[in-house]
Each structure stands twice: as structure tokens, then as C-alpha cells.
Amino acid sequence: MSIDIDPLREADGITVTDHIENTQFEVYTDRPVDPRPRPESDHYFPVDAGVAVETGSIEIPRVAVVETRAGDGTLLTHGDCYTMPDGTYHVGINPAPTKLYLSFESGFSVSTTDRTTRIDLDTPGSVALGFRSLHQTPAGTITTPTDPESLMDAVSLLGSALQTTSPERSFPTLRGHPPLIEPGEEFRVPDRVEPVEGGIRIVVPPEYRYLYPVVSLAYYFAAEVVPGDAPRIEGNGWTYPLEPGFEARTAAVLRQSFHMDCLVRTEGFYPVDLHERETTDLDLDWGRLYDLPLAERLGEYLDVPFEAVEPELPQWTLTTDVRPDPENVEMLPFVAGELSVVRSPETVTPVDDDEGVGVGFFGGADRSAPQATRREIPADGVELDGGEFVRGGASAGAASARTTRGAGASADRGAVSAQSEFVRPEPVDTVEHAWVGDGVPLDANKATLDAYHRRLEAGQVEQSRISVLVVCNDEQMREEGDVADLYGLRDMVQFDIEVRHDLSREEMRDALASDVDFLHYIGHVDDRGMQCAESYLDLTDEELEIGVSAFLLNACQSYQQGEALVHRGSRGGIVTLSDVANSPATTLGRIIARLMNSGFNLRTALHVAKRELITGQQYTVVGDGGTTICQSRSGSVVVLDISNRSSDSWELTAEMFPNGPYGKGSLTKINMSGETGNHYIPTKIFIKSVQKINLRVSLNLRQYQFLLTMN
Structure with a gap:
């Protein structure tokens, strides 16, 4: 079972540990309790684990909204301060690190303080508590030949993960993770992957450059994707062209339909006062739209010109560039599951002039740095003009560039050769940007398949605490070592924080192999690897066991070292593309520490840091940019x-x-x-x-x- 429920030792209540999401939180009662297992049928919504306790109150240490339903599931009210008369109730509390449901028979009152939410029963008695992990896993793996027409059949099944075709699928918990896709000689579909009849067809030419950009639409609309000449979407009696401007129009359809679903769903199970609904300039019959089947509803959405909707739309979160190659088909379910805007560039601009970014020795097939910048690193770093020093530099003898994989990595998934060149993707207007394909992208997350598969791994953890290891391997960088004070400033999450200095090669190997949730490395990196007390540890040449889940390698030109960590077992991390001066690196390290401690994922954390610090452009994300080390106390x-x-x-x-x-x-x-x-x-x-x-x-x-x- 992924969720453990245990009595608290130092207070009255229970501790809930979700081993999949690596979260832990406490539920308080007004008396000591002995939780008894209870069946899932106690609750209106599905749960993974349930117990019953005898109590007169339930309290959680966060400000939340309490949703109350009658015994038959009818929504009665929601809020953070109200009373209810005697009756049988199903109650949900959100946000919480897991889905949290209560079931009991009594009148009750809801109240909030500055940092807690409390439910007091009029008559103490048995309260059933149910918990459901927020983790989502695919129902199975579709095997398919990778030619475009065969792949269309697989993409047509991405929407099988949807738990509803109503506008409520705009809630993330009702979408589900799309089934995985893997290449094979024959088309095979697991029994658990069943198509959803949404009545929508997406017609595109049988080419990767047309197929890849519609994967998010195929998933969200549960659409059938079929070959044809003119790109278009078809419903019951209507057609919507996707040209001219195919990729832009595809993105517009995704954003417009999602926004309108969020407005329409207020007519359904969750009739809340939604700011976006109250301020929209769209004059539509929202109740009628809610009752329409998916295909008819989408047709009416698209009758509204995008120009009328665009001013209301929030900045979309993610754009993913997926190169139109058959090698990238396994990434499609992950891209679609993130509802990413997808582009499929046939050509890409190599980086000949880095415009001051300073991409170091990765500029071409030869890993060596230009002769004018090749310097030995003294023990105290490399000085810049004005006395500032950087966190690495190229050695006089460029090491052999060789990428090896650890035992835990697939031999086929996503390793970027050390010979890869830098590429410059087209700019995006979204918060985050990911890149799938050859090359090292500037200002985009280099996404890899191994890292995305690790997102789905549901291995048991041995402890419920979040572990952070800060390694500082240079005396002059000790100021950044103070970031340890910024981790663990949380009430609901327990952190184990360790700071270590001047590790030897063997100590660094042991640290990388340890079961650490986040490694914050402060020191030097050059073409010899990560600097240790007596020598260097080159992760691209060494056969290493990697246990670190996520990382920040705050050192010069740390891209390849971070890439090697991802290929050997890490989910993702933040690395540098060039030499970084010590002072701004220290500032950025402290910003990233605060954001990761607050629940930000790697991509968003770096996005925010770049807004605060101009030198943030020298940093990028490798692996799964959606990686977090803990959940935010406030949910979002x-x-x-x-x-x-x-x-x-x-x-x-x-x-x-x-x-x-x-x-x-x-x-x-x-x-x-x-x-x-x-x-x-x-x-x-x-x-x-x-x-x-x-x-x-x-x-x-x-x-x-x-x-x-x-x-």
C-alpha cells in the first residue's frame, strides 16, 4: 500500500505518509486515537486507504476549503467557516498532500485560524477518514510501428486516460496519465486501454511534423487522429481548419477550449464563484454548453473567434519542441499529459555566436575550449577582471568526451552525446520551454525519456522525511553553503539537511549514491569533472551508482556532469552552460533553495530565478523539469x-x-x-x-x- 496511517507520538491524531508522492502530513484530533482499517465504500469518492477513529474534532495544519456533500453525494456547501445541522455527510478537505475525505453522522462546524482548518462535531463519535494519493500512472503501454499512420492509431488512444468527457476534465485529477507508447513491429493495445467516444476527429497529413503538434489535442479531446490532406478538426456537422499557421492555430484551440471548459464547469458538480467566469466578456449560455456532448460543445467553443477569447487567457505554462523524428515517439504521452503546446521544428539554428552567453566547450563537436580561454584552475578558482572568480574553467588538456550509462538507465533512452552541439530553439510565449531531440538547447529544458519514466516509478521509500545534501567543495564559496538555512523552513514537511565540505573523490561517489532527494553542489566543474578535495570525479567517464533524485550543480559548465546524473538515475536538475561568476552564482543558489523548499518544480524555479537575476540565462534544466522535492503548503x-x-x-x-x-x-x-x-x-x-x-x-x-x- 502506498499510504501509511499511524498514530502520532507527541500529539493526538494520526500521521499520513504517501510513499509515492513522498509527502507526509498530520491530522489532529481532540483525544488519543487508535485508527482502525475501514473499507473504501465508506466514502463517496474513491480512496486508497481508510481508517476510522473516535473523536470530536478533526484539524489539519493548513488553511483549506471544506466541501460538504449529503449522504447521496449531493453537494451542499463549501467554504472555510460554516455550520451544518444533524445529518450524514461526506466531507472533502482541499488542498492537502493527499486527497482527504471524511464521513460521519453528526452536525458540525467548520472554522479556520491563521494556519489551521478545523471541523468540530456536535456529537463526538466514529469518523471515517479516507486518503487517495495524487499520483497518476498509465493504464498500460501501447506497442506500435513508428511510421506516422500507425502512430496515429496510438495517439488516438491517449484520451483513454480521461475519466470524463465533461468540462470537469479540466480538473487535473479527472484527466489521468495517458498510456505509454513504445516502438514495436506490431500494433498492440493492453486490455485496460479502451478508447473514449468523444465524437471528434483530427485530420492531419501523415507526417511527424503534423502529427506531433496535435498530441495534446488528441489527449484532451479523446479524439481520433486520421490521415488527410488539409489539417482540420471535425465534429458532428462542423469542421475547423488548422491552417494557415498550423502550429499556432493548434495551440490556440488548446488554450481556448481549456479556458472555456473551466468557465462552463461551474454549471456542474462544482458551482463555485470563479473570477474568470465573473469577468469574462463572452456572452454564452453556459448552462446549455455544459449539457452538450463533447463534440457539440467544442464546435460551439470554436465558433467564438480566438481574438475574442485571447485577452482573457492566462499565460500558458509549457511549450515543448519535439523534433519530427521517429526516435521521439515515446515522449509523446508525457508531453500530452502535461497539456503542453507542441511544436515540431524541422530545422534548428545552431549556435555559432552565443551572443555573450558563453557556452564554453560545448560549442561544437570538439569538446575542447578555444585556446584563448583554456586555463588551469588554481585551488581557489579562476579570477576574472576586477577580482571576481568563476567556478571552473577548461584544463590545458581536454579530456576525452565519453558518455556512459549506469545500470539503472535504459540503453536506448535519450542520452545526449558529449559531441552534441548547442541549438537555439525559437522563442516561446509560455512560462516554461522544453526540448525533445538532438542538441543542447539554449534557454530550454533538455527533456529525456529516462527522467520522465522515473516520474512514474512508485518505489517505496524508507523514510518520510525530505533529505537535502549541500556539498561545498571550495573555501571561497562557503557563503552559499548557508543555503542550508533556507531548506526545511516548513511546518508540515520534515527535512533532514546535511552540509558537507571538501569531499574527496570517494566521499563524493558515496554522496552521489546516497538516497538523497536534493543535492545542492557548490564548487568547481571543468572538463575533468567535479572538483573534489584531492582530484576530480568525472561522471561521464566513471561507472557510478546514483541515488540522488534531483540536484543543482552550481558550478561552471556543469551541463554534462548533470546530464550524466540524469542518465544514471536522477530525475532532473539545474546545471550551467558556461562559466559562472561566484557572486551571482551564490545569489542564484539561494533563490533556487528558497523556491525548491517552497515546492516549486525545477523549470518554474529557474524561470522565476531568471526574472530576478540576469545571469540566470547561463543556467538550464536537464531531465524532468517537473521534478519537485516537496509539495507547496498552499497547494499551488x-x-x-x-x-x-x-x-x-x-x-x-x-x-x-x-x-x-x-x-x-x-x-x-x-x-x-x-x-x-x-x-x-x-x-x-x-x-x-x-x-x-x-x-x-x-x-x-x-x-x-x-x-x-x-x-
């Missing part, structure tokens, strides 16, 4: 931007990003005086006037995990 991850308007009034912008289980379409609200509306993620919430006292109270109560910018 938040960046607050606060500006002073007057002596007692401030202007606030809260930017909320999808993250982990709280993906696109999740509901969120900002818990601040006067703000009661719900928003769907991703969103920016603008509050023009916040009284100083309210702002101070909200920030002091730490109801958000965020990067705070004050102007």
Missing part, C-alpha cells in the same frame, strides 16, 4: 509582487503556477481580507489596494510559500 506555488502605493496601502500581484498534482485547471484562492473569489491555475491575481495591517498579518502568518519581490 505562488510568487508575490508587492508595490508600495502610499503610507498604508500596497498593491499586490499573486502569480500562481501549476505544479505537481495541482496542475492546470486546479482551483485556488488567495487568503487575504476582502478576497473571496476562486481562480483557476495558472493565474495572476491583482489586488489594487491592500491595507498595510492586512498585508503584514498575511505575510507573518506564512500562508504562502513564495518568492517575495517588494518594489
Whole structure:
């Protein structure tokens, strides 16, 4: 079982540990309890584990919304402060690190404090608690030949993961992970993968450059993809052309339909006050749209010109460039599952002039650095003009470039040769950018199949605490070692934080093999590898056992060392493409520490850091950019931007990003005086006037995990 439920030792209540998502949280009661196993049938919604306890109250250490349904499942009310009379109830509490449901027979009241949510029963008695992991796994793997027409049949089954074709599928928990795809000589579909009849067809020429950009649409619309000449979407009696501007129109359809689903779903099981619904300029019969079948509903959505909808749309989260090669077919379910905008560039611009980025010795097939920049590294680093030093440099003898794989990595998945050249993808207008294919992309996450498969691994963990290892291998960089103080500043998550200095080669090998959730490495890297106390450890040449899950290699030109970590077992990490000066590297390291501690994933954390520090352009993400080391206390991850308007009034912008289980379409609200509306993620919430006292109270109560910018 992925979820363990145990009595608390130092308080009254239980500890809930989800071994799949690596989360732990506490549920408090008003008396000591002895949890008894209970069947799943106790709850209206499905659960993975359930217990019953005798108590008069249930309390969790976070501000949440409590949703109450009658015994037959009818939604009665939701909020954070209300009372209910005697009756039989199913209650959901959200957000929580797992889905959390209660079932009991009693009147009750809901109340919140500055940092807790509490349910008090009028009559103490038996309360059934149910928990469901937020983890999603594919139902199986489709085997298919990789020619475009055969692949269309596999892509047509991505939507089999949808748990509904209603607008509620815009909630991430009702979408499910698409089935995996792997190459094979014959087309085979597991029994558990069954097509969903949505009534929608996507017609594209049988070419990878047309097929790849529609995978997210095929998944979200449960659409059949068929070959044809003119790219288009077909429904019951309607046709929508996808040209001219095929990729742009495909992206527009995804964004428009998702937005309108989020508005329409307020007519269904979740009739909440949604800010985007209240402020839309669209004049539509939302109730009628909700009742229409999927194909008819989409046809009416697309009757609305995109130009009328575009001003209302939030900035989309992710664009993924997937090169139109058959070698990339296994990445398609992961890309579609993230609802990424997909492009499939046939050509790519090599980086001949790095425009000051300084991509070091990766600029071409020869790993060697230009002779003018080749320097031996003294023990205290390389000095720049003005006395600043960088965290590495090329040695006088360029080492042989050889990428090897560890035992845990597939021999076929995604390793980028050390001979790969830098490429410059076209700019994107989304928050995040990923790249699938040959080459080392500038300003984009180099996504690899091994890393995405590790996202699905549900191995048991031996402990519920989050482990962070900070390694500082240079005396002059000890200031960044203070980042250890920034990890573990959380109430609900337990951290084990260790700081180690001047590790030897063998100690570094042992550290990399340890079961660590996040490695924060501070030191030097050059073409000899990672600097250790007495020599270097080159991860591309050494056969290593890697246990580290995620990492920041805050050193010069650390791309290949980080890439080697991913290929040998890590999920993903942040690395550098060039030499980095020590002072800005220290600043960026501290920003990343705060964001990772707050639940940000690697891609979003680096996106935010780049906005704060211009030298952030020298950093990139390898592997699974969606990797996190813990969940945000507030569910979504938040960046607050606060500006002073007057002596007692401030202007606030809260930017909320999808993250982990709280993906696109999740509901969120900002818990601040006067703000009661719900928003769907991703969103920016603008509050023009916040009284100083309210702002101070909200920030002091730490109801958000965020990067705070004050102007």
C-alpha cells in the first residue's frame, strides 16, 4: 500500500505518509486515537486507504476549503467557516498532500485560524477518514510501428486516460496519465486501454511534423487522429481548419477550449464563484454548453473567434519542441499529459555566436575550449577582471568526451552525446520551454525519456522525511553553503539537511549514491569533472551508482556532469552552460533553495530565478523539469509582487503556477481580507489596494510559500 496511517507520538491524531508522492502530513484530533482499517465504500469518492477513529474534532495544519456533500453525494456547501445541522455527510478537505475525505453522522462546524482548518462535531463519535494519493500512472503501454499512420492509431488512444468527457476534465485529477507508447513491429493495445467516444476527429497529413503538434489535442479531446490532406478538426456537422499557421492555430484551440471548459464547469458538480467566469466578456449560455456532448460543445467553443477569447487567457505554462523524428515517439504521452503546446521544428539554428552567453566547450563537436580561454584552475578558482572568480574553467588538456550509462538507465533512452552541439530553439510565449531531440538547447529544458519514466516509478521509500545534501567543495564559496538555512523552513514537511565540505573523490561517489532527494553542489566543474578535495570525479567517464533524485550543480559548465546524473538515475536538475561568476552564482543558489523548499518544480524555479537575476540565462534544466522535492503548503506555488502605493496601502500581484498534482485547471484562492473569489491555475491575481495591517498579518502568518519581490 502506498499510504501509511499511524498514530502520532507527541500529539493526538494520526500521521499520513504517501510513499509515492513522498509527502507526509498530520491530522489532529481532540483525544488519543487508535485508527482502525475501514473499507473504501465508506466514502463517496474513491480512496486508497481508510481508517476510522473516535473523536470530536478533526484539524489539519493548513488553511483549506471544506466541501460538504449529503449522504447521496449531493453537494451542499463549501467554504472555510460554516455550520451544518444533524445529518450524514461526506466531507472533502482541499488542498492537502493527499486527497482527504471524511464521513460521519453528526452536525458540525467548520472554522479556520491563521494556519489551521478545523471541523468540530456536535456529537463526538466514529469518523471515517479516507486518503487517495495524487499520483497518476498509465493504464498500460501501447506497442506500435513508428511510421506516422500507425502512430496515429496510438495517439488516438491517449484520451483513454480521461475519466470524463465533461468540462470537469479540466480538473487535473479527472484527466489521468495517458498510456505509454513504445516502438514495436506490431500494433498492440493492453486490455485496460479502451478508447473514449468523444465524437471528434483530427485530420492531419501523415507526417511527424503534423502529427506531433496535435498530441495534446488528441489527449484532451479523446479524439481520433486520421490521415488527410488539409489539417482540420471535425465534429458532428462542423469542421475547423488548422491552417494557415498550423502550429499556432493548434495551440490556440488548446488554450481556448481549456479556458472555456473551466468557465462552463461551474454549471456542474462544482458551482463555485470563479473570477474568470465573473469577468469574462463572452456572452454564452453556459448552462446549455455544459449539457452538450463533447463534440457539440467544442464546435460551439470554436465558433467564438480566438481574438475574442485571447485577452482573457492566462499565460500558458509549457511549450515543448519535439523534433519530427521517429526516435521521439515515446515522449509523446508525457508531453500530452502535461497539456503542453507542441511544436515540431524541422530545422534548428545552431549556435555559432552565443551572443555573450558563453557556452564554453560545448560549442561544437570538439569538446575542447578555444585556446584563448583554456586555463588551469588554481585551488581557489579562476579570477576574472576586477577580482571576481568563476567556478571552473577548461584544463590545458581536454579530456576525452565519453558518455556512459549506469545500470539503472535504459540503453536506448535519450542520452545526449558529449559531441552534441548547442541549438537555439525559437522563442516561446509560455512560462516554461522544453526540448525533445538532438542538441543542447539554449534557454530550454533538455527533456529525456529516462527522467520522465522515473516520474512514474512508485518505489517505496524508507523514510518520510525530505533529505537535502549541500556539498561545498571550495573555501571561497562557503557563503552559499548557508543555503542550508533556507531548506526545511516548513511546518508540515520534515527535512533532514546535511552540509558537507571538501569531499574527496570517494566521499563524493558515496554522496552521489546516497538516497538523497536534493543535492545542492557548490564548487568547481571543468572538463575533468567535479572538483573534489584531492582530484576530480568525472561522471561521464566513471561507472557510478546514483541515488540522488534531483540536484543543482552550481558550478561552471556543469551541463554534462548533470546530464550524466540524469542518465544514471536522477530525475532532473539545474546545471550551467558556461562559466559562472561566484557572486551571482551564490545569489542564484539561494533563490533556487528558497523556491525548491517552497515546492516549486525545477523549470518554474529557474524561470522565476531568471526574472530576478540576469545571469540566470547561463543556467538550464536537464531531465524532468517537473521534478519537485516537496509539495507547496498552499497547494499551488505562488510568487508575490508587492508595490508600495502610499503610507498604508500596497498593491499586490499573486502569480500562481501549476505544479505537481495541482496542475492546470486546479482551483485556488488567495487568503487575504476582502478576497473571496476562486481562480483557476495558472493565474495572476491583482489586488489594487491592500491595507498595510492586512498585508503584514498575511505575510507573518506564512500562508504562502513564495518568492517575495517588494518594489
